[in-house]
Amino acid sequence: MLKFNHRKGWIWALVMDCWSRLGIAQTQDKRAIKKAYAVALKKCHPEDDPEGFQQLREAYDEALQLLSAAPSFDVIPQTAVQEDVVPDSAVDPDASLAELFLHEMTELYLDYPRRIDVNEWHALFQSEVLWRLEVKSQLHFQVFHFVAHHSYLPSDVWQVLEAQFSWNTNSLSLYETFPEEMVEFVLEEMNLSVWAPNYQLVFPQPLPEGKKYDDYLNVRAEYLEQMSSQIFDEEEHFVSELRVFSVIDLDVFLVQVQRAKQNNNLVLVNTLYHQIVECFPNTIDGYVGLANLALDKGDWSGAAKYFQSALTISPEHLVSIRGAARCALSLNNLSKSIELLNLAVVLCDYDVESRLLLLRANTDLIVHYSGLDSLDSAQLLQLAQSQYDTAQYQNCVAGIQRWVNSCENVNAFYLLGLACEKLETTDEADQAYFQGISLADQQGDKALQLQLHFARGRLFANQEKYQFAIEQLELALAIDEKNHEVLHHLADAFRMQDNNKRCIELSDQAIALTQKHWIYYSTRGLAYFDLGLVSDTNYYLAIEDFTRVLSSEPGFVRTWLLKGHCEFNLKQYEAALLCYQEAYEYDPEVARICQGLVRCYFQLNEYKAALDAIEKYAQCDDSAVEMVYYYKAELLRLQGLHPQAKKLYCEGAKTVKEVILWCGASECLLLDDEWHEAIYYLDGIVRYDENDVVSHLHLAYAYIATQQWSEAQKAILAYFKHIQPKDTDDMAYFYQGLLQYYFQDYTTAAASLNRALNRQNLAVIRSFLSLTYYELGQVDKAIQLAEEAALLAPRNPDFLVRLKGMRKKLSPGMFSRLFSKRTAPFSISKWPTTEVLPHHEFKYRYFPELM
Amino acid sequence: MRDAQFWALGVSAILTQMNGAEHDQLHSRGNTAAAKKDIIHSLKVYWSVNNREDLLENLVWLGEGGGHNLGFIEWVKLFQLKSEHRIQAYLKANPEKQSMFLVANYYQSLSSVGIRAWDDGRYVSLCRWGATAGYLTEDEAWGRILAHARDVQSAFTGWDQFAISYIAGKQYWQEKTEVDFLMKEMAHVTALNTDKDSPWVKLPWDLDLNTSI
Known part of the structure; x- marks a missing residue:
């Protein structure tokens, strides 16, 4: 038999008669074919019996093809979807399945008790047709279109629909297919469905003549909409419309209660609450309403009774517990009141009303017990x-x-x-x-x-x-082990013990248990900050935590400050600046914030802003005169205004006598070859702090420059005593070698100068090494080094003089004997240094600690 | 200071207590140059108030403008139309919406006043700060404070209800449902209820604010 397959075209196949396969007699009734297919489908699932399913499917397709050109069954006329998304069922069997599904869904919707039963919808969506991706894909749009016109659905049914079709996440395709208003309407209905009126309605049976369920729901929706919008023009009309249906509806009751309250009709309010209790005995709304009415009248016993009824239905209803406690307090049942309030506080720890009532109850209880003779x-x-x-x-x-x-x-x-x-x-x-x-x-x-x-x-x-x-x-x-408060306090204690890693571990555990407390993030952030020196990653993590803290507590100046420090240390100066600026906004009188601003502006080369920030800093902390001098002088140095910087430093150094200014002043003086004044400050610095290696080195250089060899020797020895080998300045070996040379310790001097030469290829090192070898009698080596020095620095007259002198090949032995009592080696006396010796680099070496 | 004035300053008492300031002076932090500088800065940073006009604008917003209470009351009205069952279902489905938990907690007991005390307290504080900053004259400040206090007195049943409304307002504004947050506020309220010099203790709630001396 020749058959048509929609994927493979016409093919020859041996098949059963399609009607037999579907289990029905030949028919022109499309609906009967679909129903038969649906019934048969349940018996041969595509996964369990793929061959059987294939045959059934072909039979179904064939039956549909054999249908005469009769008009197709319109599932529900008003739901006709847009033409561009309506599949042509005449040629597409998937479309037929989709139509069948829609038909079943329509029947479900029209049957109100089934409509509001979420289990019915679960059952519907377990239909095998949804296993077919093509069908599901069609239904994605068709069901959407359907519910756009049939939206009176309970929240849990909307959830089933969303679980099936994920309309929220796939909304783009919906917007491409349907009018924007329709998509927005459906998504809003779905997303706000939890707020939608209750669908557990008691309809009279039968419904009033000519009325349908949705007629009532339409009127109700409009009524509730107008009432919640405080539009009362048509209130009477709607009320009479609703009355026609005689539906028992909690939402309508509640609206009418509010209207009666607005009209101060407390009798009606009372009646309505009683009706709610009568019609909805398993809900608490009526009881709570009656209780509140009684409270307003000061009828504590009556109120207590109603609150108790509410609590029988919902034992943890906070309003009722609190209300019952208030009644007990007013009835002088203090213990009962306190017991209830303690329960309320446990159920809702942020409830201020319970806390205040508790304060009142406790005050009363103290008075009461003070009047008793004895207490158990x-x-x-x-x-x-x-x-x-x-x-x-x-x-x-x-x-x-x-x-x-x-x-x-x-x-x-x-x-x-x-x-x-x-x-x-x-x-x-x-x-x-x-x-x-x-x-x-x-x-x-x-x-x-x-x-x-x-x-x-x-x-x-x-x-x-x-x-x-x-x-x-x-x-x-x-x-x-899952008490997050204990975890947090333990974390903080470890942090205070400088065990930041343990602090982070424990904070992680606390945060995994609850993300509610910003302080947990703050503690962890501080630990990461302290570990920032170990790895930049920790600064990034600290920033993350501080950001979380600031989202909750934007006025925390210290957190802004620390976040700024993290950004600064990551060299993200603009981000750091923003943090400091934010901190400054909240508290302009914190000196450290102003320091942060100064440092950022320095790094960003914003000199004017830096000067403003320095002035602000000066205003914040009038005792920090030395820092103000320091910042201002550094600012001048940054701008290349060296003479002004030197003047300011020296003025500050004389006025304030603080080490930081002596450092700056001595460096400026060294750069201008003002050795003696520089030595004055440097000497003061190393007396104050013998570990200040940089000043020892400066001092060594200054003494060398002034030919105070013994002092220079002491300074360089102090330098090497305190410096870590890995941190040794390259020029320090040169100074060391040079001094050893001057003290005629040539073998050691050669070693030091060679070490210096390995680090820096400077002509001056070669020249002094040359002199050293010369003294050691290694003339060839000396001449070679002298040649190299002259070659490297051809304009230095000292090197040329030395080279020429050595080439005369004088015997060093004779001279060393002749001048054995000299205080300086022969070679430097013969060929002295007339040019200024190069010095080590003077870097910024002092920035006050951030914290 | 007249009793009525002291009572009226009591409207800002929670904030005053929190700031460790004085309850019995218009200038809660004193009337010195340093206090003035400090208050001008605070007004600028926390209120964007740089001058008299800005201050008056804020007072209008907190007073007749409805302040933060306006939005809260809208929610109260909506909650009043919902059954408790529906409200609980909503909260369960939206556990991240802290402000809705707060509305659900207070909409019944604060149905008449909402969180207006949060606005009232800050209104009176702003008047006091405005006087210290020089944006209002003392007479102007007192005029506004006393008029507002009379309004507060007629709206609330007592300082307890006022305190609930104030703290609920602060919780709502900051979306805070942490117990620590509440306990800090409660410490101020407890002090105001137990300290013999507190305006809440010294004077009766129903003091005649028109004639009292």
Whole structure:
């Protein structure tokens, strides 16, 4: 038999009669064919029986082809989709399947009780037709079009639809296919469906003559829309329209309650709430409404009754718990009130109303108990708790101390510890916690053990006894390893002990448990910041954490400052500048912020802004005169204004006598060959700080330049004593060799100068090495080095003189004997240095610490 | 200072307490040059107030403009039309919407006043700061403060309701549902309720603000 396959074209195939395969008699009824196909499909799933499915599919296709040109079954006339997305079912079997699906969906929608049953929709979407990607792809649009016209669906049904088609994430294709308004309408209906009115309605059966479910829903939607928009012109019309349907509808009730309240018709409000209770006995709205009405009238007992009814339905309903507590407070049932409020606080720890009621209840309770002759142990503890909660810490401590040792109540010790902490009697607090822990250990109460170890750990941390704090917090953590508060405090204690890695580990754990607390990010950020010197990555991570903190607390100046430091250290000066500017906005009187600004402007070569920032800095901290001199002088140096910088440095150095200015002044003086004044400041610096290697080196150079060889020798020795080998300045070996040469220690001098030469190919080093070899009698070597020096620096007359002199091949031995008592070697006396010796590089070497 | 004036300054008491400032002076941080400089800076940074016009604009917004309460009340009205079941379903589906949790928590008890105390407290504080900064004369500031205090007195049932409205407002504005945040605010309110020199303790809520001396 010749058959048509939509993918392969006409093919020969042996097949069963298509009607037999579909299990129906030959028909022109397209719907019957589709239904038959759908029934048969359930028996041969494409995955379980691919061959059977293939045959069924071909039979279905054939049956559709055999249909006469009768008009196709219109699933639901008003849902006709745009022509460009309507598949041609006459040629596309997938389109037929899609139509069949839509038909089933329409039937489901029209049957109201089924429509609002999410299980029906789940069942519908388990249909095998959705296994076919082509069909699903078509339905993506067709179902969307359908619900655009049939949008009265409960939230959970919308969720099923979104789970199937992901319209939110695929909205682009929807916008390309449908009018923008339609797409927006459907997506809004879906996304706000959780706010949509309730669909659990009680319709009269049968519906009023000629009315459909959606007629009611249309009127209701318009009514609710107008009421929530405070448009009341057509209120009566809508109310009478709704009345026609006699539907029991909670949303309409609630709107009518609000309207009655607006009209101060409290009788009607009361009636409506009673009707809600009657019609919806399993919801709390009616009871809570009646309770609030009773509260307004001061009918505490009545209100308490209704709140209790609400709590029977929903035991954790905060408003009802709080309301019941308020009633109990007004009825002088203080213990009950406090019990309920404590529950409310546990259920919603950010509820200010419960806290204030608790404050009131505790105040009343203290007065009440003060009037009693004797209190039992539970009452004593309650009294102490109330005193604590109302900030009466002295009374709390005095009260507990009278009886705590005669009872075995862990809570009493805990409370005593807390109150002692408030009074800053930390030894007593520690003692109370310690006793509480011993007792909790005996009783095996893990929760209290944790609470007390945690409290003691925080106490130690507040006293900066971090090692003890860590011990206690680790004990608490051993009881509950998922307590994020303990994790955080432990992290902070480790940070204070400079164990930043452990701090980060623990902070990670705390943050994994909750992302709610900015302080956790702050602690971790500080740890990353401290590790910034190890790796730039840590600065980046610190920036991430600080950003998170600032999103929550944008006014945290210190965090802006630290973030700025991170950016600065990453050489991201513009980003750093933004942080410092932000910090400055919040607090212009923090000197460190102004310093940050100065440093950024220096790096960004914004000299005018830098000068402004220096002035701001001067205003912030009038005691920091030396830093103001320093910044201003450095600013001049940066601009190449060396004489002005030197003048300012020297003026500052004389006025303020601070090392930082002596450093700057000495460097400026060295550059201008003003050796003696430079030596004055450098000598002062190294007396102040013998580890200042740079000043030792400067000093060595200055002494060499002034031919104070012994002083120079001391300076270079001090330099090599304090410098790390890896940090040794290249020129230091030259100075060392040169001095050894002058002191006629030629073998050592040759070694030092060779080392210097290996690091820097300078003519002067070659020249002095040449002189050294000359003194050692290695004339050839000396002449070769002298030639090289002259070649490298042909304009230096000293090198040429030395070269010429050596070429005369004088015997060094004779002269060394003749001049054995000289204080300087023969060669330098014969061929002295007339040019200024090159010196090491003078770098910026002092920037005040950021922190 | 007259009792009515002291009572009226009590409207800004939570903020004053938080700043560690004085409850019984118009110039809460004193009337020195340093205080003036400090307040001018704070007004600039936190309020974008650089002059008298800016200050008056903010006062209008906080007063007749409805301030932050305007948006909150819109939500209250919407919540009042929803069943508790629906509200809980909404919150469950949107756990990240902290401000909605706050509306859900307070919409019943604050249905009449909303979070206006948050605006009221700052209104009076702004008047005080404006006087110190020199943007308002003292007489102007007192006139505004007393008029606003009378409005506050007629709107609330007592300092407790005022405090709830104020803190709920601050929570809503900052979208804060952390307990630490609340406890810091509660410490100020507890102090105002227990300190014998507090305007909330010293004077009755229903003090006659028109005639009291």
